[in-house]
Amino acid sequence: MPGTYGDSTRSIKAVGSEAIPGSPIAPPPVPAAAYHLPADEDDSLDSYGRRSNPTWRQLESALARLEGAAGALTFGSGMAAVTSVLRTVAEPGRTLVVPADGYYQVRAYAREYLAPRGVRVVEARCAQMCDAAGDAGTGDVVFAETPSNPGLDVVDLHQLAMICRAGGAMLVVDNTTATPLGQQPLSLGADLVVASATKALAGHHDVLAGYVAGSHPEVMARLERERLLAGPILGSFEAWLVLRSLGSLGLRFERQCQNAAAVALMLRSHPAVRSVRYPGLPDDPSHAVAAVQMRRFGGVVAVELASAATVHELVGRSALLVASTSFGGIHSSVDRRARWGDPVPDGFARLSMGIEDTDDLVSDIEQALGAA
Known part of the structure; x- marks a missing residue:
């Protein structure tokens, strides 16, 4: 129906x-x-x-x-x-x-x-x-x-x-x-x-x-x-x-949300990460409200690393992440938001998940952070 x-x-x-x-x-x-x-x-x-x-x-x-x-x-x-x-x-x-x-x-x-x-x-x-x-x-x-x-x-x-x-x-x-x-x-x-x-x-x-x-x-x-x-x-x-x-939005957005959830879960326990925000994480401050009004939690993850240099190193060591100020595209990307004037720490980055295979993306980001 x-x-x-x-x-x-x-x-x-x-x-x-x-x-x-x-x-x-x-x-x-x-x-x-x-x-x-x-x-x-x-x-x-x-x-x-x-x-x-x-x-x-x-x-x-x-x-x-x-x-x-x-x-x-x-x-x-x-x-x-x-x-x-x-x-x-x-x-x-x-x-x-x-x-x-x-x-x-x-x-x-x-x-x-x-x-x-x-x-x-x-x-x-x-x-x-x-x-x-x-x-x-x-x-x-x-x-x-x-x-x-x-x-x-x-x-x-x-x-x-x-x-x-x-x-x-x-x-x-x-x-x-x-x-x-x-x-x-x-x-x-x-x-x-x-x-x-x-x-x-x-x-x-x-x-x-x-x-x-x-x-x-x-x-x-x-x-x-x-x-x-x-x-x-x-x-x-x-x-x-x-x-x-x-016409392909449903497929793309489903994969982006899947990737975001998996990456957020990995980042939450990574020693190089100071904090991570994703409404889909059960312990996220916004999860209770998000779970009521959202059908999916989106393809964007917010993460804080040690410094601006650490964010740039993440991009440089990753084979899948590109540096870009937009989000929602088929390629996964990183944007250090302080460069645009947002009131966030220098090491704050917005990660936009693309449609790459989930295991590949999680592994790539994890190894890029581990080398930092």
Whole structure:
């Protein structure tokens, strides 16, 4: 039955084209900047490439199905999606709560762009997000990221949503790290979901994309208008690349989660490791909440080593890890987050697990650390 489909089946069904005899099974990209216009000036049809595109709509339909949303909108990057949402819903005179320990560019945008324009910006760590939301009132916005990037703390979304609803605040959740196969914030009470499709959804280190998903028609219409006027659109070929990748998302994400769990377990007892965070570990501080609201715990592991030099030595001695600042791709990677300004120790690294064979990956990382 459709309601019991597994992740790979859901991914395949989401990107399936209409079963018309003679039509391609895989939908082709539609690169178009302008269209033939009808004489009756019907505004419901495609007219200009910044306004609409058939490939966008196919991808947006798939994303909405995966997120459990009424609709979705694509953007040129994850940050394009985030900033479009914040420009639209965080109005001057209102309060915006953002993670103090989440993705650093969200804080930077709030401080540098929104605060000077009259938005009161409050930064709260994930552990204090519910307390901060308790002070938010009607018209205010709470922006949560869970698991957080890079620390992997988990926010209790059901509790946070109830607090926001009681105060009249809007809850926006960044679902990049978890993906819709790991967590569905809308079902837990969020008003909007934003995410970078650059990461696990596209999954091949070769495209930038973002999206917003939601079920409030008025809010989604305002966001679509913002996209039309500001122009942070996703190219049709890039949209097709993401759509093409979604079909294998279930398989890729399953292996990434499997690899992350195995690597985290090995790191927890390795003498070169000072600390490790992964929501799937039973003794992780976030495990109890994660076990309730997440179906899978993700493909990212946070680890602290002795120093920046130790992180670089890990990469140099590994045959499988690459140094990269993104995550969610098919290649396993390491990113020393202090180099980007995150408030973490110099030896803190975000490990993104790829789709290599689990035993190979665990053995490779273990020997690379052992030689350090």
